Amino acid sequence: MDEKKVMLSGIQPSGDLHLGNYLGAIKNWAARTEEFECYYFMADMHTITVRQTPADLRRRTLEQLAQYIACGLDPEKNTLFIQSHVPQHAELGWVLNCYTMFGELSRMTQFKDKSAKHKDNINGGLFTYPALMAADILLYQPDFVPVGEDQKQHVELTRNIVQRFNGVYGDVFKMPEPYIPKAGARVMGLTTPDSKMSKSIPEGCVFLMERPEDIQRKFKRAITDSDTENPVRYDPASKPGVANLMNIYSAVTGKSFDKIEEEFAGQGYGKFKPAVGEAVVETLRPIREEATRILADKAYLESVYKAGAEKASYVANKTLRKVYKKVGFVAR
Numbered sequence: 589m590d591e592k593k594v595m596l597s598g599i600q601p602s603g604d605l606h607l608g609n610y611l612g613a614i615k616n617w618a619a620r621t622e623e624f625e626c627y628y629f630m631a632d633m634h635t636i637t638v639r640q641t642p643a644d645l646r647r648r649t650l651e652q653l654a655q656y657i658a659c660g661l662d663p664e665k666n667t668l669f670i671q672s673h674v675p676q677h678a679e680l681g682w683v684l685n686c687y688t689m690f691g692e693l694s695r696m697t698q699f700k701d702k703s704a705k706h707k708d709n710i711n712g713g714l715f716t717y718p719a720l721m722a723a724d725i726l727l728y729q730p731d732f733v734p735v736g737e738d739q740k741q742h743v744e745l746t747r748n749i750v751q752r753f754n755g756v757y758g759d760v761f762k763m764p765e766p767y768i769p770k771a772g773a774r775v776m777g778l779t780t781p782d783s784k785m786s787k788s789i790p791e792g793c794v795f796l797m798e799r800p801e802d803i804q805r806k807f808k809r810a811i812t813d814s815d816t817e818n819p820v821r822y823d824p825a826s827k828p829g830v831a832n833l834m835n836i837y838s839a840v841t842g843k844s845f846d847k848i849e850e851e852f853a854g855q856g857y858g859k860f861k862p863a864v865g866e867a868v869v870e871t872l873r874p875i876r877e878e879a880t881r882i883l884a885d886k887a888y889l890e891s892v893y894k895a896g897a898e899k900a901s902y903v904a905n906k907t908l909r910k911v912y913k914k915v916g917f918v919a920r
């Protein structure tokens with residue numbers, strides 16, 4: 589039998605997971621469990637490139653794990669782990685820092701954005717972050733790296749590093765491909781339909797653990813437009829708010845855009861918005877309940893992240909030994 593292709597991704601536990609993370613990423617990861625050998629991690633080492641409150645970081649990391657599982661990532665079938673529990677990330681990260689150019693790092697959009705946003709803390713980690721991300725990826729020799737559009741540049745840089753490193757030492761790393769979800773999977777902010785849903789704009793962001801009444805309130809306040817002729821119609825260019833709501837509704841109900849247009853024909857946004865809210869509430873309800881249950885079971889969570897780290901470490905170590913040997917380190 590053919591070996592399964594490998595898939596890997598991570599999310600920073602820098603904020604609570606939201607509908608965009610679920611529909612744009614985690615739901616699709618869960619759907620690929622059988623097809624791929626999958627590694628998913630909480631990127632806590634990346635998170636400290638921006639100052640964090642330690643207790644919050646710890647809590648969010650565990651919550652994120654519980655939510656991954658509640659979203660359908662079965663820990664028996666996927667390797668779920670916490671980045672800082674697998675020391676090979678830091679170790680390979682250092683080596684790759686030495687194969688990543690200052691100029692390349694300077695061109696990274698995320699670095700430019702984040703250093704503009706955190707002017708008082710433009711630290712070295714923020715700058716070299718993509719080399720650590722390359723290590724995260726390359727340790728597991730994945731075929732595919734599912735990431736949002738905003739991370740594509742980092743995966744491209746990883747590919748440059750592979751080319752550079754393999755060019756010197758031979759075939760050490762497998763060339764990974766970014767795996768960008770199609771436009772439809774992109775969830776935009778409910779109050780900012782031209783930019784993706786983000787925790788930094790909480791009024792337009794629906795969190796996975798949010799109470800149903802709060803979710804409903806956000807949907808009722810979602811930005812639409814003043815079209816009274818033919819309101820619920822899929823036209824992303826001129827009706828981005830409505831297109832986003834249709835996207836969300838379609839993703840949680842499985843209905844096509846045509847079907848949705850039919851369903852709400854002749855009706856205004858006053859009917860449509862709460863219907864989307866209700867569908868989202870019902871989608872998130874079992875996830876919230878399951879995540880709450882899992883989070884209360886500390887022994888279970890611990891068993892998951894320990895087993896995950898052990899498995900990840902075993903694989904990561906094989907790559908790291910090879911790299912250490914290639915660059916000329918004396919074997920331990």
Ligand code: TRP
Binds near residue numbers: 724735
């Ligand atoms: N940089 C990613 C983000 O901010 C998170 C991340 C870290 C990641 N390491 C990764 C994603 C490796 C994919 C693969 O969203």
